[in-house]
Amino acid sequence: MFTMSTTLETPKLTAKDFVTDQEVRWCPGCGDYSILKQVQSVMPELGLKREEIVFVSGIGCSSRFPYYMETYGMHSIHGRATAIATGLKSARPDLSVWIITGDGDSLSIGGNHLIHLLRRNPDVNVLLFNNEIYGLTKGQYSPTSPEGKITKSSPMGVIDHPFNPLALCLGASGTFIARSMDRDPVHLRTMLMRANQHKGTSLLEIYQNCNVFNDGAFEIFTEKSSKKTETLMLEQGKPLVFGEHADKGIKLDGFTPRIVNLADVSVNDLWIHDERDLGKATLLVRFFDDPSAANHLPRPFGIFYEEDRACYDDQINAQVEQAVAEKGVGDLDGLLRGKNTWAIG
Amino acid sequence: MKGFSDEGKTFFRLLMNTMNTSFESRKHVVILFAGDSGDGIQLTGTQFTAVSALHGNDISTFPNFPAEIRAPQGTLAGVSGFQLHFGSVEIHTPGDAADVLVVMNAAALKANLKQLKQGGTIIANTDGFDPKNLKLAKFPDGVNPLRDGSLAGFRLLEVDVTKVTRNALAGSGLGTKETDRSKNMFVLGLICWMYNRPLEKIIEFLKEQFRKRPELIEANEKVLRAGYAYGDTTETPMTRFEVAAAKLKSGTYRSIMGNQATAYGLIAAAKQSGLSLFYGTYPITPASDILHELSKHKNFGIKTFQAEDEIAAVTAAIGASFGGSLGVTASSGPGIALKAEAIGLATMMELPLVICNVQRGGPSTGLPTKTEQADLLQALYGRNGECPVPVVAACSPSDCFETVFEATRIAVEHLTPVFFLSDGYIANGAEPWAFPQTADLPKIQVQFATNTLAQGEKFLPYKRNEKLARAWAIPGTAGLEHRIGGIEKEHETGNISYDPDNHEFMVKLRAARVAKIAEYIPEQKLDSGPDAGKVLVVGWGSTYGAIKTALIELREMGLDASHAHIRYLNPFPKNLGDLLKKFDRVLVPEMNNGQLVKILRDQFLIDAIAMNKIKGIPFTATELKNRIAELLK
Numbered sequence: 001m002f003t004m005s006t007t008l009e010t011p012k013l014t015a016k017d018f019v020t021d022q023e024v025r026w027c028p029g030c031g032d033y034s035i036l037k038q039v040q041s042v043m044p045e046l047g048l049k050r051e052e053i054v055f056v057s058g059i060g061c062s063s064r065f066p067y068y069m070e071t072y073g074m075h076s077i078h079g080r081a082t083a084i085a086t087g088l089k090s091a092r093p094d095l096s097v098w099i100i101t102g103d104g105d106s107l108s109i110g111g112n113h114l115i116h117l118l119r120r121n122p123d124v125n126v127l128l129f130n131n132e133i134y135g136l137t138k139g140q141y142s143p144t145s146p147e148g149k150i151t152k153s154s155p156m157g158v159i160d161h162p163f164n165p166l167a168l169c170l171g172a173s174g175t176f177i178a179r180s181m182d183r184d185p186v187h188l189r190t191m192l193m194r195a196n197q198h199k200g201t202s203l204l205e206i207y208q209n210c211n212v213f214n215d216g217a218f219e220i221f222t223e224k225s226s227k228k229t230e231t232l233m234l235e236q237g238k239p240l241v242f243g244e245h246a247d248k249g250i251k252l253d254g255f256t257p258r259i260v261n262l263a264d265v266s267v268n269d270l271w272i273h274d275e276r277d278l279g280k281a282t283l284l285v286r287f288f289d290d291p292s293a294a295n296h297l298p299r300p301f302g303i304f305y306e307e308d309r310a311c312y313d314d315q316i317n318a319q320v321e322q323a324v325a326e327k328g329v330g331d332l333d334g335l336l337r338g339k340n341t342w343a344i345g
Numbered sequence: 346m347k348g349f350s351d352e353g354k355t356f357f358r359l360l361m362n363t364m365n366t367s368f369e370s371r372k373h374v375v376i377l378f379a380g381d382s383g384d385g386i387q388l389t390g391t392q393f394t395a396v397s398a399l400h401g402n403d404i405s406t407f408p409n410f411p412a413e414i415r416a417p418q419g420t421l422a423g424v425s426g427f428q429l430h431f432g433s434v435e436i437h438t439p440g441d442a443a444d445v446l447v448v449m450n451a452a453a454l455k456a457n458l459k460q461l462k463q464g465g466t467i468i469a470n471t472d473g474f475d476p477k478n479l480k481l482a483k484f485p486d487g488v489n490p491l492r493d494g495s496l497a498g499f500r501l502l503e504v505d506v507t508k509v510t511r512n513a514l515a516g517s518g519l520g521t522k523e524t525d526r527s528k529n530m531f532v533l534g535l536i537c538w539m540y541n542r543p544l545e546k547i548i549e550f551l552k553e554q555f556r557k558r559p560e561l562i563e564a565n566e567k568v569l570r571a572g573y574a575y576g577d578t579t580e581t582p583m584t585r586f587e588v589a590a591a592k593l594k595s596g597t598y599r600s601i602m603g604n605q606a607t608a609y610g611l612i613a614a615a616k617q618s619g620l621s622l623f624y625g626t627y628p629i630t631p632a633s634d635i636l637h638e639l640s641k642h643k644n645f646g647i648k649t650f651q652a653e654d655e656i657a658a659v660t661a662a663i664g665a666s667f668g669g670s671l672g673v674t675a676s677s678g679p680g681i682a683l684k685a686e687a688i689g690l691a692t693m694m695e696l697p698l699v700i701c702n703v704q705r706g707g708p709s710t711g712l713p714t715k716t717e718q719a720d721l722l723q724a725l726y727g728r729n730g731e732c733p734v735p736v737v738a739a740c741s742p743s744d745c746f747e748t749v750f751e752a753t754r755i756a757v758e759h760l761t762p763v764f765f766l767s768d769g770y771i772a773n774g775a776e777p778w779a780f781p782q783t784a785d786l787p788k789i790q791v792q793f794a795t796n797t798l799a800q801g802e803k804f805l806p807y808k809r810n811e812k813l814a815r816a817w818a819i820p821g822t823a824g825l826e827h828r829i830g831g832i833e834k835e836h837e838t839g840n841i842s843y844d845p846d847n848h849e850f851m852v853k854l855r856a857a858r859v860a861k862i863a864e865y866i867p868e869q870k871l872d873s874g875p876d877a878g879k880v881l882v883v884g885w886g887s888t889y890g891a892i893k894t895a896l897i898e899l900r901e902m903g904l905d906a907s908h909a910h911i912r913y914l915n916p917f918p919k920n921l922g923d924l925l926k927k928f929d930r931v932l933v934p935e936m937n938n939g940q941l942v943k944i945l946r947d948q949f950l951i952d953a954i955a956m957n958k959i960k961g962i963p964f965t966a967t968e969l970k971n972r973i974a975e976l977l978k
Contacts, residue, residue: 020828022840051823056664059831066828067841072820074667075830077690080660083652087661088820090648091623092668095820113660116653316648323643330645332616336609336780338599340546342399345595 015041017050022067031182031208032061035129036068038185039098042192043071046096053096054088056081058110060102061136062129062208079110082117082126086312089122093313096196097124103144104134107163111143115172118201120312125195125202130165133214146290151213165205166285166304175200175307177281179300181207183222187233187301194303200311220291221299230291234284234302239270242298250297257283257297273302281305368541368587373432375440376536379457380449380473382425383415385529389447390427392533392550394775396542398600401590402431405890406775407439407963412630412713419473419481424456433589435897437741437890439774441965445539447532449473449506451482454490466500468535470528472507502581506531513571514564523561527568534572540586544569596779603771604631606745606778607675607701608638612645613746614753615671618789621646623665624673625658630713631769632675632703655683659700663687666696667829669793669819671753675701677769678720679710682727688762689728692855694829695807695815697756697763700734701749704768704886706961715961716769718886719937724764725915725944731852733859735759736915738766740889743778745771748912751866754789759862760814766914768936770887770963794818796825806839812865813858860916869918873897874907880976881928883953885911885941888934888964895969899977906973914941922949930976932956934969 018040026032043053053071057063059078066073072095076084081099089097106114106128117126133151134140140153144165148157170177176198180191188206195202207218220226232242232250240250241262249270251260257271274280281304289296324330376393380386387408398404409426416423430440446461448454450473461467474491490496491503506528513531514524537544548566555561576583601609615622624647626636640649648665652658659674666672674684681702691698704720706712720727724736735755739748745767752765794816798804806827807815818825827839835842836850872889873896874881884892889910896908909924911917925931925945931953933942939955946953956972958964 049823050826051821054667054820066830069828070826072826073828073830074664074694075828075832076660076663077686077831080656080687083657083660084664084667086657087623087625087650087664087666087672088668089664090650090661091621091665091670091672092820095668112653113657116657316650320643320646320648324646327644330612330616330642332613332645332783335612335642335645336599336783337597338780340395340399341597341599342401343595343597344401344590344593 013044013050015044018043018070020068020070024068025064026061027212029211030061031131031210032065032129034182034185035127035188035206035208036065038188038192039127040069042189042196045193046196048096052094053098055098055100056085056088057100058102058105059136060105060134061210062100062102063105065100079105079108080113082106082110082113085124086117086120086122089124089313090316093123093317099124099126101126101128103128103130103132103142103165107143107165107168115168118169118172118174118203121173121175121200121309122312123199123201123314126204128165128203128205129208130205131208131210131214132217133210135210135213139213164285164288166203167288169203170281170285170305174203174305175309176202177285177304178203178302179205179207179304181218181222181301182209184301191303198306200307200309221301230298232287232298232300234273234300234304236273236275236303239267239272241267241270255283257287259295259297275303275306278305278307368585371432371586371588372434373430373436374445374540374586374588375428375430375443376445376447377426377428377443377457377460378447378532379424379426379453380529381418381453382411382413382423383418384425384449385526386425386427386449389529389533390429391775392547393536393542394429394431395550395600396537396546397429397431397540397588398598398777399546400542400588402433402588403436403591403593404429404431404600404776405436405439406430407770408773409962410714417481419450419452419478421452421456421482424453426453426457428460431588433591435591435593436776437893438963438966441967447536449528449532451478451484451490455482455484461499463498464500466502467496468502468504468532470506470532471503472505502583504535504575509571509575510568513568517560517564517567519560519564524564527565530565530568531572531575534569534574535576538573538576538585539583540588544573593777594779598777598779600775601743601746601778601780602634602773602775603739603742603745603767604634604703604773605638606743607739607749607765607767607772608635608642610746610749611639611673611699611753612642612647613783613786614750614789615647616645616783617750617786618671618753618757618791620669620671620757620791621648622673623648623650623662623670624675625650625652625662625665626675627652627655627658627680629677629680631705631772632677632680632701634772635675635701635703655680656687659684659687659698663691663694663696663698666691666698667694667819669817671699671757672697673699673701675703677703677705677713678707678723681720681723685728688734689730689732690831691762692728692732692734693831693834695760697760697817699749699752699756699763699765701765701767703772704766712961714769716887716963717936717959717961718768718888719940719959720766721885721914721937721940722943724766731856733856734762734764734915735859735862736764736766737912738886738914739771740884740886740910740912742771742774742776744889746778750786751912754787755862755865757789757791758814758865759812759858760817761858766886768887792817794822794825796823798824805837807834808837813854813861863916863919866913866916866918868920869909869911869924871924872908872910874905876907877927878905878907879928880906880930880932880973881925882906882908882932882934882969882973883911883925883941883945884908884934885914888936891964891966891969892934894966895973898966898970899973904974904977906977911941917948925949925951925953930954932973932976934958934964934972936963
């Protein structure tokens with residue numbers, strides 16, 4: 001029913017082709033700029049036409065995103081982008097659907113829709129901009145703000161225990177669980193490409209700095225001085241190695257991950273990353289220690305887990321096809337007549 | 346009959362019965378089946394309705410069940426009822442009072458006796474009047490209404506249904522529990538005997554229903570036949586009635602329930618618009634049957650989405666609509682409240698969306714299984730900001746078909762969310778329906794925007810046509826990429842705009858867009874009565890049948906009032922104001938505390954008179970008749 005217009009010579013699109021005429025209105029220095037730039041630059045690599053792409057967002061700073069993408073887009077209401085995208089993708093499996101959401105949008109007001117999106121697994125991509133704060137409403141704590149955090153709405157410190165977003169998403173049967181950061185464009189691009197490639201719901205959490213209300217929340221992971229010791233960059237089939245001089249590793253002791261010095265332990269004895277191992281992923285998403293704690297584990301970035309599972313959009317359409325195959329195309333007159341009629345006159 | 350053989354006894358009984366029973370002719374009859382919610386009362390009622398409809402009677406039904414699936418057995422809270430009005434004359438309501446009351450236990454009698462006409466017939470299952478059941482029904486110690494003479498004003502027929510059912514199934518191998526579950530078939534068989542109805546269609550139904558349990562087909566059929574035979578053989582003199590076929594307008598009819606008609610109307614509208622139907626919903630009484638029905642017909646290209654909550658249901662439908670499907674969501678009042686913000690979004694984005702509200706008693710959880718019309722103001726005003734949404738309401742079970750079809754037409758031709766209002770009474774009620782042929786259904790005009798832009802020309806997503814509707818430019822259309830959302834739109838460009846003048850302009854434009862629909866809907870007609878005069882009764886929704894019946898009865902008494910029933914509640918038909926002003930008094934009966942009456946007073950500055958019933962049950966024709974007669978004085 002929906003035919004894409006094709007021209008014989010489609011010129012290759014560039015990042016510029018995805019820039020709209022709208023003035024970008026994030027605060028100067030916001031991490032969102034970097035994410036926008038990477039998304040715009042990745043888009044031409046996906047082999048899609050602009051008209052085949054839809055960005056759907058909820059409410060929050062990040063949710064302004066669709067206005068800046070020269071594709072189809074919807075800036076919807078708070079927390080509901082995930083549900084809207086489910087309906088859109090079910091109706092139009094031919095489209096490439098991207099959900100832009102924040103920590104408040106997806107984990108607080110839209111928490112219910114997020115977990116149900118993940119269990120249904122339609123083939124969409126979720127970019128979860130996590131800045132651990134409410135920016136648009138000017139600085140209240142979010143469901144990912146750490147305990148004790150002083151914010152405008154928590155002058156005595158946050159008492160709510162925060163979500164571990166990736167543990168939540170894996171727990172909700174997510175089939176693609178990944179983390180990246182605004183300050184590492186190369187890594188972010190790789191993650192965006194992989195998210196797009198995954199068939200199913202791809203959940204990419206992006207640590208994003210809100211330089212106005214929560215500046216430096218992820219500094220320890222993003223700044224050169226501490227990045228190597230505090231982060232664990234996951235690579236498929238590679239041992240979990242980190243440290244200033246790649247001198248530390250993670251070894252599994254039963255189900256307990258231990259930090260070891262590579263001076264003492266052979267690299268061959270380390271935990272080998274396997275994106276397809278749910279057991280390991282379940283442990284890996286729990287690498288969520290407070291970086292100021294003694295003996296804390298480094299924070300992983302990359303693809304924690306990937307699984308192939310049937311997609312909701314395929315299945316909802318397959319049932320229609322199955323019904324047609326079994327019963328034939330619906331006969332409206334037959335339906336209206338029903339089984340029992342009587343005539344008068 | 347001492348000394349007779351068993352066959353001889355049967356022969357004698359049959360002979361006696363031929364003498365005792367006679368056929369009396371009735372124009373119309375109301376039967377109220379009542380029992381425990383586990384007694385299969387709804388099934389008994391719907392099956393007898395089906396055979397009466399096939400017999401050619403006009404019918405109207407009113408199922409009345411408790412909110413609990415299985416309230417404690419034998420209690421007043423657990424009583425389930427099904428009222429059927431059938432006749433050889435036009436029937437517009439389930440009837441004010443019952444001619445026959447079938448009660449499976451003491452609680453059912455207690456809860457429904459006031460519904461029975463003086464001199465009416467009670468068929469009582471005596472097993473349901475044992476001391477335990479009497480106690481559960483809160484009769485004082487030692488009091489049994491079957492024995493204390495309190496039912497002297499009625500014809501009482503006592504049958505130990507449990508015993509006769511068990512006898513009929515002795516040796517069948519079925520356990521007591523399963524045996525007792527066939528009790529309703531005995532009652533159904535007996536009623537079929539009483540009204541001289543064949544059993545074949547019911548047996549066909551049983552075969553379909555229990556196709557995986559052949560032993561249950563056999564058992565139920567046996568008990569059904571036993572019930573019928575009981576009528577033939579009982580020594581109690583019983584009258585049999587003949588209710589001839591009704592002289593309905595010529596045509597081919599079927600029986601239809603409101604929610605079923607709503608589902609069919611949506612399917613038909615999808616077909617006539619060439620759109621695929623996406624139905625996003627969350628289970629809620631009394632709207633769920635629309636989902637059940639639609640999910641059976643996926644071969645019509647229908648996608649049903651049972652969402653995680655009401656908000657996901659409506660927003661997924663909006664997403665589908667953005668993609669070029671016919672997005673539909675349905676619920677009842679509490680669910681509609683949850684959808685309000687999303688309906689505002691659809692209003693702002695100017696996307697088609699059909700919102701079905703099968704109303705029930707409110708507020709909050711209210712009376713989930715009872716009917717009410719108290720969500721009209723919610724449909725009209727229940728959102729933040731100035732957020733006008735067109736509203737249409739169905740007036741009978743079969744009218745749901747045409748009304749929801751109209752809701753869809755308005756939604757897709759005017760690119761707007763539209764409310765379709767039904768209620769528990771018509772959703773679960775049934776009536777005969779002279780169903781249409783596809784060829785007679787109107788086409789719904791849908792045009793997706795195509796790229797006709799000149800080089801360098803920008804697409805204007807909020808540019809409007811003569812209906813003030815913007816273009817439906819769906820993803821996949823090259824060159825028309827655009828962004829929409831809930832933030833105020835700049836006129837034509839659709840860009841975000843906080844400009845004060847633009848906001849006021851757009852608020853007024855959205856109101857004008859809805860008002861404009863008045864040019865695309867039929868004028869208000871009178872359902873009956875003179876064009877001008879003393880009293881006009883203005884109704885909307887499910888009060889239709891009761892008002893119509895009241896006016897017919899008044900005319901038989903030589904009193905004449907007029908009746909207008911409003912389907913298009915926002916915008917109103919253009920001529921409504923003029924029509925109202927031709928009458929001295931305007932009476933507005935509603936199953937709420939006065940909602941349409943407020944709107945009529947507001948828009949037309951008339952002294953409309955409210956008549957309200959807020960009991961979770963419909964108006965009776967008698968109540969209306971009395972009030973109208975007063976006004977006619």
